[in-house]
Amino acid sequence: MRIVVTITVALLLVVMSLPLILVSVARLSRAQTPHAAISTSAPPDQVPEVGRPPEQPSGRERITSRMRTVRDLVRQQFGVPHGVGCFRENDRIPGGGRGEHHLGRACDFMLSKGGARPSAGQQARGDAIAAWLQANAHRLGISYIIWKQRIWSPGRAREGWRPMSDRGGVTENHFDHVHVTVD
Known part of the structure; x- marks a missing residue:
């Protein structure tokens, strides 16, 4: 009987401590995630969290707030002397659909001018x-x-950078700009 009571008390203590353990683990994992690596003066509430559904474009720039945040952080961090291209009305993908630029979820950070x-x-x-x-x-x-x-x-980070097929030129093959698409 004494062993049963001891085991029952031990189980009760574990069950009662579980919420505290989970909160501690969550705090620890947040402290070690990549967002600690962001070097920016942007307030944390202006940096969107992952896992949210895709946003709709807004404002005169017709880009999502998530894309706007990324664009602004890259500009702050690195400067982009040859411009940033985001929304494009005529952005099409093979098969006839709209591309990510048209949806306001992509920007190109230009590193040179005129396709050089x-x-x-x-x-x-x-x-x-x-x-x-x-x-x-x-x-x-x-x-x-x-x-x-x-x-x-x-989602495929373990594979590293994967090669893409030749699209024809310097700009089409992304040699003169870094392209980024957000969720």
């Missing part, structure tokens, strides 16, 4: 932008990144 190949310094800036986006992908809600005819996505 970027210099070594410009490529280094592109590498830094792409690496920063990768490091902060989960926190920022990034769906995928395209750079130098390669694609990377958080």
Whole structure:
């Protein structure tokens, strides 16, 4: 009888402690996630969380608030002297559908002008932008990144950068800009 009572009391203590354990684990995991790596002055409530459904574009720029946040953070962090292209009315994908630019969920961070190949310094800036986006992908809600005819996505991060087929030119193959799409 005494063993049964001891086991019952022990189980009760574990069950009663479970909510506290779960809260502690959640706090610990939040402290170790990539959002701690974001170096920005943006208040945390302006950086959208991952796992939300895709947003609708808004404002005169016709991009989502998540895309606007990513665009602004990249501009702050790296500067983009050759511009950022986001919404495009005529953005189409093979098969006739609308592309992510038309949906307000994609931006291109231009590293050179007029379809020219970027210099070594410009490529280094592109590498830094792409690496920063990768490091902060989960926190920022990034769906995928395209750079130098390669694609990377958080869902397939273990595969690293995957090659893409030749689309024809410097711009089409993303050698002169880093493309990012958000959820």
